[in-house]
Amino acid sequence: MYGNRTKLGETMLARKILISTLLASLIGFTGMANAKIKLISTIDGSEFKITEPKAFGDTKKKDNVMTAAETEFLKTGKNIYIGDAEAIKRGKKRFGWWSCTQCHGPTAGGQVGPGLLGPTFRYPKDATNKGMFETVWGGSNGGMGGKGFGIMTADDGMTVDELLKTIAWIRAQSDSGLTGNEGL
């Protein structure tokens, strides 16, 4: 009798431990989810999410596999391509490919569109890489359409990785010392 009750008690204890472990991991998981950045539209201030698999990946590899830079950016808002010579070189090419050059000039100093070198911007948040990403991805109210995948047409546009490289190139053109990763 007594032995059985102990056994039952042990089973209940084991269950409690199991449940609290499960709960802890769930809380841990939502905690992580909360730590992720919220992307905010420059047009209307609403939150937007990037879910389409084709919106991710190295455009040279064309494999749509999420890069380390994309994972880090979506988690913290940090652009790890800042100062990365290889990524900057690629970013320069993408700046031309997506016609950014035509409106912002070959050195991003401004043409029809405003200069992108800062340190002050039309949209003050563009001093951060997250802010600039949001503006280019989704577009702005004052005459620039979004360039992110699926924004212009359903099956075209920049990948997250590609835009991060482009932003790294833009930052590298400025002698203001602004990296856009300040405070991260």
Ligand code: HEC
């Ligand atoms: C057709 C012309 C055009 C093209 C192409 C274009 N832009 Fe723009 N861009 C503009 C205009 C005009 C504005 C100002 C919009 C406003 O005031 O809302 C702007 C604004 C911006 C801003 C915000 C600047 C600030 O001061 O806050 C960034 C960043 C930017 N563009 C980056 C890019 C990048 C990167 C590309 C290429 C992927 C690109 N643009 C392509 C016309 C263009």
